[in-house]
Amino acid sequence: MASVFGESSALVSQEYAAALLHRDDFIVIAGLLDGEPIAGLTAFVIPLTRSETAEMFIYDIAVVPTHQRQGIGRRLVQEVRGFATRRNIATTWVPADNEDDIALDFYRSIGGTPQVVTIFTFSD
Numbered sequence: 001m002a003s004v005f006g007e008s009s010a011l012v013s014q015e016y017a018a019a020l021l022h023r024d025d026f027i028v029i030a031g032l033l034d035g036e037p038i039a040g041l042t043a044f045v046i047p048l049t050r051s052e053t054a055e056m057f058i059y060d061i062a063v064v065p066t067h068q069r070q071g072i073g074r075r076l077v078q079e080v081r082g083f084a085t086r087r088n089i090a091t092t093w094v095p096a097d098n099e100d101d102i103a104l105d106f107y108r109s110i111g112g113t114p115q116v117v118t119i120f121t122f123s124d
Contacts, residue, residue: 001040001042001060001062004062004064004065005062024045025044025045025046025047026042026044026045027041027042027043027045027056027080027083028040028042028043029076029080031063031072031075031076033067038063038064038067038072039061039062039063039064039067039072039073039076040060040061040062040076041058041060041061041076041077041079041080042058042059042060042061043056043057043058043059043080043092044056044057044059045057045084045087045089053088053089053090054087054089055089055090055091055092055093056080056081056083056084056089056091056092056093057092057093057094058077058080058093058094061073061076061094063076073106073110074109074110077092077110080092094107094112095117095119
């Protein structure tokens, strides 16, 4: 995902990756072509406090540029929404930067409804 976004990344240890993949609240879906990753999605189940339910938060979705606009991203979102439905999670949401026209167009094209929200981040 980092390479699709042009971000730097570090290799994580096998222990870290295994612990992450064994979490019940973390979902990862990979799109493979001939055994090689060409797309991926990560999401988290977020339990709510207002009711005994949860929401699905899509954290990252990426498709290698040469495979974009072929329905792969749509399929990844369909898969995570199907997973949410099987766990009785009615709402799935994903943030997108207002400047990221490609992401905004994609989420609209697959039926997403934009909502104006300001997200504050705190970093060291």
